[in-house]
Amino acid sequence: MVDAKPLLKIENLVKHYPAPGHGLDKSRVVRAVDEVSFTLHRGETLGIVGESGCGKSTLARTLLRLVEPTSGKVLFNGEDLVGLSSKEMRARRCQLQMIFQDPFASLNPRMTVGQILSEPWVIFPDILPRAEWKERIWYLLTRVGLSADDASRYPHQFSGGQRQRIGIARALSVNPEVIVCDEPFSALDVSIQAQVINLLEDIQQQFGLSYVIIAHDLSVIRHCSDRVAVMYLGNIVEIGTWEQIYGNPLHPYTQALLSAMPEVRTKDRKERIILEGEVPSPLNPPSGCRFRTRCHRAQPDCAQNKPELRVRAQSHQCACIHIHD
Amino acid sequence: MAVVDVKADMQSDQPVLDVRDLKVTFQTPRGHVHAVNGVSFHVEKGEALGILGESGSGKSVSVGAIMGLLESPPARIEGQVNYRDTELISAPASVTRSIHGDRIAMIYQDAITSLNPSLTIGNQIGELFKVHRPNMGRREIQAKSIELLEAVGIQPARERVNSYPHEFSGGMNQRIMIALGIALSPEILIADEPTTALDVTVQAQIMRLLGDLRGQIDMALILITHDIGLVAENTDRLMVMYGGGPVETGPTDAIIERPAHPYTIGLLNSIPHDDMKGKKLIAISGSPPKLNEMPKGCVFAPRCAMAKDMCRKEIPVMTRIAPDHSSACHFAQEVVDG
Numbered sequence: 027m028v029d030a031k032p033l034l035k036i037e038n039l040v041k042h043y044p045a046p047g048h049g050l051d052k053s054r055v056v057r058a059v060d061e062v063s064f065t066l067h068r069g070e071t072l073g074i075v076g077e078s079g080c081g082k083s084t085l086a087r088t089l090l091r092l093v094e095p096t097s098g099k100v101l102f103n104g105e106d107l108v109g110l111s112s113k114e115m116r117a118r119r120c121q122l123q124m125i126f127q128d129p130f131a132s133l134n135p136r137m138t139v140g141q142i143l144s145e146p147w148v149i150f151p152d153i154l155p156r157a158e159w160k161e162r163i164w165y166l167l168t169r170v171g172l173s174a175d176d177a178s179r180y181p182h183q184f185s186g187g188q189r190q191r192i193g194i195a196r197a198l199s200v201n202p203e204v205i206v207c208d209e210p211f212s213a214l215d216v217s218i219q220a221q222v223i224n225l226l227e228d229i230q231q232q233f234g235l236s237y238v239i240i241a242h243d244l245s246v247i248r249h250c251s252d253r254v255a256v257m258y259l260g261n262i263v264e265i266g267t268w269e270q271i272y273g274n275p276l277h278p279y280t281q282a283l284l285s286a287m288p289e290v291r292t293k294d295r296k297e298r299i300i301l302e303g304e305v306p307s308p309l310n311p312p313s314g315c316r317f318r319t320r321c322h323r324a325q326p327d328c329a330q331n332k333p334e335l336r337v338r339a340q341s342h343q344c345a346c347i348h349i350h351d
Numbered sequence: 352m353a354v355v356d357v358k359a360d361m362q363s364d365q366p367v368l369d370v371r372d373l374k375v376t377f378q379t380p381r382g383h384v385h386a387v388n389g390v391s392f393h394v395e396k397g398e399a400l401g402i403l404g405e406s407g408s409g410k411s412v413s414v415g416a417i418m419g420l421l422e423s424p425p426a427r428i429e430g431q432v433n434y435r436d437t438e439l440i441s442a443p444a445s446v447t448r449s450i451h452g453d454r455i456a457m458i459y460q461d462a463i464t465s466l467n468p469s470l471t472i473g474n475q476i477g478e479l480f481k482v483h484r485p486n487m488g489r490r491e492i493q494a495k496s497i498e499l500l501e502a503v504g505i506q507p508a509r510e511r512v513n514s515y516p517h518e519f520s521g522g523m524n525q526r527i528m529i530a531l532g533i534a535l536s537p538e539i540l541i542a543d544e545p546t547t548a549l550d551v552t553v554q555a556q557i558m559r560l561l562g563d564l565r566g567q568i569d570m571a572l573i574l575i576t577h578d579i580g581l582v583a584e585n586t587d588r589l590m591v592m593y594g595g596g597p598v599e600t601g602p603t604d605a606i607i608e609r610p611a612h613p614y615t616i617g618l619l620n621s622i623p624h625d626d627m628k629g630k631k632l633i634a635i636s637g638s639p640p641k642l643n644e645m646p647k648g649c650v651f652a653p654r655c656a657m658a659k660d661m662c663r664k665e666i667p668v669m670t671r672i673a674p675d676h677s678s679a680c681h682f683a684q685e686v687v688d689g
Contacts, residue, residue: 077550185638215405216577217654220621220634227631242550249623249632272625286555288580290607290622295584300559301552304520320552 031104032065033236034089034204039063039098041081041088045309057308058084060260062098063335066204071230071237073251073268075244075283079305080257082240086208089238090122091115102204120150123197127209129189133181139167139192140177146200153200166195169232170225187218194225198233206238211246223250244287248272253341256280259316260308262335266342276344278323315346323348365435366393367538367571368417368455373430375409375416384642386412388595389430391669394539399565399572401582401603403618404592407639410575413592414541416440419451434539453483456537460544462524466516472500472527473512479534499530503560522553526560533564540565541573546581558585579618583607588675591615594640594650597669601676611678611687613655649681657682 039062045054059081066072076082087093089100091107100107107118126132133142143163147154154162164174170191181189190210197205210226211219223246230237241247247254248268255265256277264277275281282299289295301320306312312319318328325348333345375387387409394400404410415421416428419439432439434450459465467475476496480487487495493512500508503526505519516524525545532540542561546554562585565572574586582589582603589603591612599612610616617635637654640646646653652662661681669677672687680686 077552187638215639216579216618216621217405217635218638220623220632221636223623224631224634244551245623245625248625249628268628282552286551288551288554288558288578288584290580290583290619291624292604294625298555298559300555304522304553305550 032101033068033070033103034066034238035099035101036065036089037063037099037101039085039088039100040096041084041093042096054309057260057311059088059095062257062260062262064255064262064265066236066238068203068236069230069234070253071239071251073247073254074238074240074257075242075247075254076257077242077283077305079259079308081260081308082257083208085257086124086206086238086240089206090119090124092124117150120146120153120200121203123200123202123205125190125193125197125205125207125210128213129186129193130181130213132193133189133196135181138178138180139163139172142181142192142196143167143177143199146196150200162199166198169198169229170195171221185218187214187221190214190222191225194222194229198229201233202235204236204238206240208240209242210239211241212243219246226250244284256283259305259311261316261345263317263346264342264344265335266339266344270339270342274342276338276342276349277317277346278321279317282320282322366395367435368394368573369431369433370413370417371431371433373413373416373432374428375412375421376427376429378425378427379643382643385595385645386642387416388645390590390592390597392590392597392600394571394573396538397565397569397571398588399574399586401586401589402573402575402592403577403579403582403589404575405577405639407594407642408592409595410592411543414457414543414573414575418455418457418541419447449483452479453535454537455539455541456532456535457541457543458525458528458532458545460547462521462528462548463516465528466524468516471513471515472496472519472530475527476500476512476531476534479531483535495534499534500527502533502564503527503530504556505530522549522556525549525553525557529557529560529564533568533570536568537570539571539573541575543575544577545574547576547578554581561585579607579622591618594645595642596650597679598651599676599678600669601673605673605676609673609676609687611672611676611683612651612680613657613686614651615678616686617654649679657686 039059041059042055042057045056062085074082088095095108140163143166144159163177167174167176172191211222214222239250251268254268254271255262258279264280275284282301285296285299299322303320306319314329314331315333318324333347335343335345338344371391373387373390377384377386390413402410417432428440439447473496476499477492480492497508497512500512505511505526546557574582576582586603589606590597591599593614599606599615606615610619620633623632635654640650648664649662649667652658667679667681669679670683671677672683
């Protein structure tokens, strides 16, 4: 079993955005992330899957306070990040880094790769003495599969996969403990995606990193994660080890999601559960269980109470009132 | 009697679309870019052909040329695109107008930017009929538009026909585009990444819809995608493209079970299957070639683990390894035999 004390503990995290066009009416809000709780242990990878609009990217940003949470706690090594001043938070950001989806938009086009990698050291001079910068840049670049000469080049001179490597090197430059990866592979071609997956696994082992990986691709999440959380409309509906989620999915949404995954090999194909309609608006989520409007197993009582995440087995939790052991 | 039979047979044997040695070159300030380099394939009546490739493989430019969507210049198009007895590249616009959008229709990845935001969807469907079926009356067009929306699952069609694209979700807009695509009962529907912008649960809905409609109107489908899972589940035959040309063609199942090109093998290995859990993925090294800096010899050679001297010098030709299965690799037979 992993270290008993989690590295990261999220408690009832909420992010509500004011609804567009309802400036003064504070009761109308977009419930992007609603009461989300989970833990991340040292050296572990937690995968978060869900479709567009489920709040997974907002969750990622809220963890690092790139957007301010409405309420809830983000406990990192026991300390709540939510209450920290921006100056204190800044120092913690060295330990919590992020890799973004779009390697074209997330690198400053006017800085060389060397400048991009050394920028954090300008802001936090304690990390690395200036005399060691050059050597460290060289080390980071070769570590992520680029060459030392690349330090003097600009982002536009690289392909998408190479830029994602630069993004990874930049995250590594401050010696983080946790890296939150928001759709790190989705902008990449299939043949490049596998390279970057392997790279993230290598550096995890070498640097003892913990990951929160957010993705919509279920096979990628299965490959990379120790534990998996499934999100729907701002809530976690099921969380468990990868074996539990993929081998014995309990929530009807998880079951439908997994069945919709296109499989290359005939033997991997499951009977498809075709969901009706699309994800409802987070502005006005359905009462009770938010998934009930699309659920193939919905009952009238699903509309009444919001199902809580309940423990179904060791480390396996599911939020559905119609699952009985 | 016998003569009639022979004729009927000939009719069914002839592919609906036969593309031969299609080449597309763009003239740019930085020289010629060979986007498509000798693509040949055919589509039989009612069958589903998958075109699989990564960005820059030439898959979208190929169908752009087939659909007459490329402006020339800068594009220079060579080769033949035969729709039944009509060669489309050399045919005048007066001829192709009755084929493009009518007998061969196309749907795109991004539905919301492909639809006109200032026209109701009823008007957009109606416009198709006004142009291609001038004899149809207003009432008939209205009835047909509603029928089409019902066919693609938009409810209640009678009311929604007067809505604008922004009033629908992404999946619903994709359904509307499919309604436009099938409106004139085409013989071939070209779908360019039709579900890439959609979530998996909606993708499953759309692919089922396309499959159902295909059965109803006996329409052939050309499915262009980068998703191997999607072609594996939805196509009969497959063409894998890389660096502007086909590297492998054959029945989809045969290619997945017995891939005959190192690139196809690389792609299949790149997908994280469940039995790769805890193991390193076998990735293809390097990145795809730039179209203006094509390698000599085999375009895949710089990334190929099996490449030999010959591969860096001579361009491989399509070699048949089974009756309907070909690979553009100098060592195709060895690749299949493993």
